Amino acid sequence: MEIGFCGPGLMGAPMIRHLLGAGHAVQVWNRTRAKAEALVPDGATVASTPAGLVGRAEAIFLCVLDAAAVEEVVFGANGIVAGVLGANGNSPVRWIVDHGSIPPSATRAFAARAAEANIGWIDAPVSGGVAGAIAGTLAVMAGGDAADVAAVTPVIGAYAARVTHMGAAGAGQTTKLCNQAIVTSTVAAIAEAVSLAQRSGIDAARLTQALAGGWADSVLLQTFVPRMTQSGQPPIGALSTFQKDVDTIAAAAYETGTPMPVSGTVQQLLRLGAAMGLADADLSGFIDVLHTPRKKG
Ligand SMILES: NC(=O)c1ccc[n+]([C@@H]2O[C@H](COP(=O)([O-])OP(=O)(O)OC[C@H]3O[C@@H](n4cnc5c(N)ncnc54)[C@H](OP(=O)(O)O)[C@@H]3O)[C@@H](O)[C@H]2O)c1
Missing domain, CATH: 1.10.1040.10 (N-(1-d-carboxylethyl)-l-norvaline Dehydrogenase; domain 2)
Structure with missing residues (x-):
């Protein structure tokens, strides 16, 4: 699958390496560009803005710090939704998968806003720490529409030992x-x-x-x-x-x-x-x- 990934931090970088290792094409954006560039030798490409990820990716994964960061990356002026709307129906983006830990209430609000742009939201916070991300054995607890969770579960499997669907948007958080x-x-x-x-x-x-x-x-x-x-x-x-x-x-x-x-x-x-x-x-x-x-x- 073609994937966009925002947030190659302590957790995100090893996840991206597993996605690349599993054969996915991954384009990365990060606020501090150098951390995205560091993944180029592993096979990643780099986007200049989150909106720049929407041309090829079917799913965009997030592993940014908090709800404010998620809101900026997804709904900001150069965010994913602006990119999708600007593509006038020509963007392949179908899902946003949020691996960060943010409040369930914020997740439900973000999921409703993303749905207006025909994007399915999967909250998929992780446990297992940096060691689990490097080993590819994270536990993922997911919320969202069952079909959306099922669609991205094989991709998440690149770095997770299990994905458990816990209910509607916010249930994972x-x-x-x-x-x-x-x-x-x-x-x-x-x-x-x-x-x-x-x-x-x-x-x-x-x-x-x-x-x-x-x-x-x-x-x-x-x-x-x-x-x-x-x-x-x-x-x-x-x-x-x-x-x-x-x-x-x-x-x-x-x-x-x-x-x-x-x-x-x-x-x-x-x-x-x-x-x-x-x-x-x-x-x-x-x-x-x-x-x-x-x-x-
Ligand atoms: N570390 C763990 O053991 C662990 C385990 C499970 C879950 N988590 C969760 O995973 C998420 C990431 O944690 P981490 O440990 O990987 O943190 P990290 O290494 O500090 O990485 C945070 C990432 O978020 C980006 N970011 C922060 N504020 C931003 C903003 N306002 N706009 C855009 N991007 C922003 C950072 O970009 P810059 O590089 O520019 O700062 C960086 O890419 C958090 O929600 C955390 O709770 C962490």
Whole structure:
């Protein structure tokens, strides 16, 4: 399939490499052009604007930061919809697939606006982190029309182990909020455990070995204990991204009357981290909010 892709960031770049590896033609746009150019040796071509993607692509994939970025890329002056409308019926674009994590309410509004331009919207947020994107084993939770989700599922299969259709537009994003409630709370709890181990005088780095196979073991434990006990690890995401997600969880909890006291505590922990200047720190920066030192990696 001919594909357009906006947002070759930490997550998007490995997804694009998998699409190219699976034989798809991929044209890439990014706000910072150099990140799109970096994929040319892998076989990608580069567009100057999101609107520039609409000439060849049947599906346009997004992996940009937040709802404001999605709105700009899709509905802005040089956005995808402007490009499609400007093509006067000659654009092959049929679907927008949004892999970013944005609020379900924003997704429903975007899907309705895209439908006016005859574009199907699939919200398809992902879990599995940068490691999952590189390995091609992401879990994708999808919302949208069933036929639209079915049409793009084989393409997403280039970098996902599973695609689960959860319901109409926004259902994928709601599922991702459930995922993030578990992930952010767990990473915060791992930071507390590492901090307790260090302050008690035991080797926190050996928690991975000691807890392996027990109830506290998880991909998150095995990923974050090494990152929290040693400095100098390559970044896999920013705490501000977690902040965005727990803020969205808090809004959804308010809208639905759901008691979520643990997520509320994590939200305030992240707010404290931001006030300490840690918004751009790696996801393992939870440990720095607790003032627990790391060894040089
Ligand atoms: N990292 C993870 O572990 C992870 C896991 C699952 C889901 N996600 C989600 O995936 C999405 C991308 O995350 P990431 O970690 O790949 O982030 P990232 O590396 O910071 O990439 C963000 C991308 O969004 C673009 N962008 C940001 N603001 C923009 C704007 N106003 N207009 C246009 N483009 C804009 C960036 O362009 P520039 O290069 O110009 O800055 C970049 O291409 C987020 O929604 C995140 O929540 C991340």
